[in-house]
Amino acid sequence: MGEVRIGTSGWVYPPWRGKFYPEGLTQKRELSYLSRQLGSVEINGSFYSLQRPSSYERWAAETPDDFVFAVKGSRFITHMKRLKDGDELLSNYLASGVLALGPKLGPILWQLPPTLKYDPELLTGFFEHLPRTTTEAAKIAERHDHRVDPAHTTTDAERPMRHALEIRHDSYRTPEFLDLLKRHDIALVVADAAGKYPLIEEVTSDFVYVRLHGHDELYVSGYTDEGLDMWAEKVRGWAEQGDVFVYFDNDAKAYAPRDAKALQDRLAE
Template sequence: MDLFVGTSGYNYKEWKGPFYPKELPNKEMLAFYSQQFNSVEINNSFYRVPKPDVVVKWAETVPEGFQFVMKATRRITHFKRLKDVAEETEYFVGIANELRDRLGAILFQFPPNLKKDMERMQTFVDLLPPRLPVAMEFRHDSWYDDELRACLRGHNAALCFAHEDDDTAELVDERFISTADWGYLRLRGSEYGEQEMKVWSQRVLSQDWDRAFVFFKHEDDGLGPKLARGFLDATGV
């Protein structure tokens, strides 16, 4: 299994000192980050779709093998809620493809108040290019059933699991489920101790995946990179 581990975003001035050298220019953050981790989840693309030349520059800045995940624009997931989004989807996918072989996946995160609508979901996934790696994060309980999982498996789309502090072990067992030959995990808790890291690393490594993405959330105190490194240490990578 190829492991791609990192944080949600990288361009945070608060990380100077805890992670980045204090005097590092902002324009050199990505180059520095890509020497520490092999993947990053771009969240700003949710709020504002980057220009093609910006995305090309990202790809040119990082070493071979580095993988970006781009979070899909909220126009698709939150404003239009998957309805009549062919134009927006085609445009965003085109921007993401500017990354070429540095594109790891596109993450579609749906709002908590978007309830299950399989007709709408099926229409949406049919818009996606067949070989495009996509992960989907659902935040309403109604989506978690066999019908959705079958739909995702039919498109080799990963069911993203986002872990929060108050998630029970039963919830993890129920929702950390494979729907593709690759996986996607967002560890959003405020802290993970050494034992918790071992548990999560084993959960990931026990899957029959070709590759897996694991991202820790942005914290102003720079904890995200520390946790990402702790996860890598727990896996022995």
């Protein structure tokens, strides 16, 4: 059986205070609290801007030894440059502190924009530049430019690096795309997004990455007991093949941490 990690997409949400986070808990202690309730979390601030090495170091220090972070790839790479000019941008992203998470670094999530159609040549070029070990990532990070200061360009040990791709256009519904992911060992994100984006459950790597954005209303609706039972059954099946990472992104009304804990409890039975 593979290892199963259940978490949320991010952790700083005012609506969670007083519902998931106890009254009086300071924002600085929210990650520490969440990390003792769940096994993982997505860092989504890295999607919007380059973070600092000191932030990654602090997040690692605030969490238990067995905690794992998934890190969202920069939207400058995926949405603005649309996977082009990858070398320089990837160097800056990796140098911003990702490797400072050390053994707590989990998969890197690359979320594509809804307007980016399937382009095998573009994807192949992007996949070929992605580091597959932390040692390789450190070498790429060394090529960062002046926009990253301070930079973190070392790794404390060589570890494998995993990558997951979340697609949001129907043109990816093709066997050719799935074969491309398998050749490059990239996990296709299983994304439940209220029917707005493709939901494809093909396993394309040695791990499965799931994002639950809300089954009925995107980012808003909570999951029913029946829905959580269904996802628990799916996760058990995937875990027979390898590791599974599941993140709830239905953050409104503190549904995400509630549902994450409920799914985690089901899988512990």
